[in-house]
Amino acid sequence: MNDELKGEVTRGARALVVYPQMRGRGDLDPEARLEEARGLALAIGLVVAEAMAIVIREPRAGTLFGEGQIQNIATACELNEAELVIVDGSLSAIQQRNLEEKLKRKVIDRTGLILEIFGERAATAEGRLQVELAHLDYQAGRLVRSWTHLERQRGGFGFLGGPGETQIEADRRMIRDRMAKIRRELEQVRRTRGLHRDRREKAPWPVIALVGYTNAGKSTLFNRLTGAGVMAENLLFATLDPTMRAIRLPGLEKAILSDTVGFISDLPTQLVAAFRATLEEVTAADVIVHVRDIANPDTEAQKRQVLEVLSDLGVLGLSDKDSAGEKGDAGEAATEPSIPIIEVWNKWDLLGPAQAEALREAREHREGETIVPLSALTGEGCDVLLETAGRKLTQDARVYSFVLPASDGQRIAFLHARGEVVSEEEAGEGDGGPQIRLQVRMSEREFGRFKAL
Template identity: 45%
Template sequence: MFERPKSGQQAVLVHLELPGADYASDRQEFIELAHAAGASVLSVIGGSRRQPDPGLFVGSGKAEEVAASVAEQQAELAIFNHDLSPSQERNLERLLKCRVVGRGGLILDIFAQRARSHEGKLQVELAQLQHMSTRLVRGWTHLERQRGGGIGLRGPGETQLELDRRMIRDRIATLKRHLEAVRGRRAENRRARQRNETPVVSLVGYTNAGKSSLFNALTADDSFASRQLFATLDTTIRKLSLPTVDQAVLADTVGFIRDLPHDLVAAFRATLEEAREADLLLHVIDVSDPERMARVEQVNEVLEAIGADTVPTLQVFNKIDLQPDRLPGIERDAQGRPHRVSVSALSVTGIGALREAIAERLTPDSHQAFSLRVPARAGRLRAQLFAHRAVRAEVLDDQGAFQLQVEMDYPRLRGLCEAAGVTPPPAPGEVEDWEREGVK
């Protein structure tokens, strides 16, 4: 056993090529992650295996090579670009005589540095504690000692390990209560937007695809944006100005990445729900990235994991300034609906076309004409219909009610009427059915 060092940034990186992985792109992303965490990379040790070794992940021969590199360069930690089990981390630390960090721990460390808001810090702390709770038995010799001695403390006592576990369990329970309250506030805000019929557009995408820069270009905001992994973590919501849509909001969410730790996804549930509850997702894709299609699949996997895979999506090919042969504009699907928009958030090229595409995707196809009687008491419903630009004609009858000719999609019209306590017009086809049955 050894006493783990409490600090240190001098790192040896270990990256194995496993079946089905792209070695070059994964290796480069791994190095960028290490730099983002503040590590000084001394060397990168590569290799390949058909499957991970149960005890050391890399196998005994490769582990000895890593140990020699750590000793020669006096590295303070070894970072593996793979998820390691607690026993693998423990075995590697015994052999390498330095701290060992897996991919999940590395990403958690970056999130801990980036979190700025109170909510973000709570989410990261929860993820870290959940990650740590399975990894307490390590090289810390004090964890085996019993708490005892002194008046009132003699007897079998409680081991330090048990104390640490209990303290972590208590803190996790407290954090979950706080985050559940945060989740409740977010849900109430979403309900308020739904009552006001405010459509929500949410940005999603692989980290460093340019989401925050696009957010700033669409909202004229000055939120922090930088060309680095996980530049921003905290969800930001701003008003979004669109043609033909009176009001809408845009939400910028945390970036995704391959093998995003499950603890992190669970902790950021309240934040990620902004994507799941959105009316439209803007999937931002770095068009200059040669691995962009693999990134798209990885983002889609995370969206499926959080239940957002059924939300309508508009792809945004960003950074076309890095590809001179790609022109800004809208690409449409077989039904003529906007499917993809090419833009440059940095030079604000194609942003107007993107606004038009968003507005078109938020406008339902099934607009139909209906006659509706709105009593004087339901003035809010009348105002909402005018806000939706759905009123085509209006006449005031003898009872002071408004006879309206409206044009909009039926499900939304029925929902507005029911919320206002007004009888909605018959659904399309209902009148014909009644006449067919002889009902006048």
């Protein structure tokens, strides 16, 4: 293979996007999938010269595409002066190598493209470790692309030394050792996150997690609600590392809003595992705000992807039928979520009058769900979201009576922050000095946290 095919993906390169449309997979809209692939390419500065869907009836083991289809791709590359081919699907190492040899161009698949984005965007030490682990896992089975000289030997000498260790075996061993080291470091990160979550459980502030498909507008909404300056662009995976800020809610002194990495269909398995610690932040939330790009034609399929990830995290359970997307509109959860969910229909400002009216009617028939239409860009509907989140956090509240030492500032502050203090009065002297009696309206979950203090 030519050496120039082995380089990194370079910004500004002209790319041809090919979506292999498998026969029998009717759950994905080819146009929506191509548009998403264009967005992925744009996210790392590539220029998409052309995007095309190719129907695959019988996948070829060696190349995925048939010979005629490969010729069509080669012709499209020539016409569009494309130096890179992006296959919006999964390629084996052999398929990738064979396609590069036939097309005389660098070829990357969906997994490789997403890994490129994550590698460029990771900002924290943890994020970089997670990305490196995913890259190594991905490359471990693709060393054949870099080493064609498998006869090269390293080590082994004397009559009993045998042929020694081949170069590819040595590289695989080095990758395994590095991956083991990264996993140990990430396990420490996971334990540290767990300790932080335990402290937040005792801290006097509830946590609201923003989740949603990538580019749904989570970071724009996060900035709108908190006044923060988190990167919020019309790019896929603009946010990789979780960010937290304090906000005020009606009926609550303070809450913590958490912005998370966006979900995406066919997320590489390496990244699902590597970013587990990041996604686990969602399981510690008191309320989940599911942000949807309601103006996207593929919004229902995107919702199903998000619900499947939440199900994997144990936040809610989906039936087989639900996860297959066979029940029609919205992909409702088959079981009650363990954490209250508010569904935000974002980008409402992009809807036409007829589409907005149709969605309003659909919303009225969605019993048991909490839906807030809004525009994070203009701010319309954000006040309703804050009021709704405040109600969710206090919906099962009842009044509890407490008698505490006046010097117990931590627990008194907790009651003021996590509940609504109905009354507060002196309660005479106790063993530890003056006491106060408080009547506090708070949720059962917050009462349990108070008892753990």
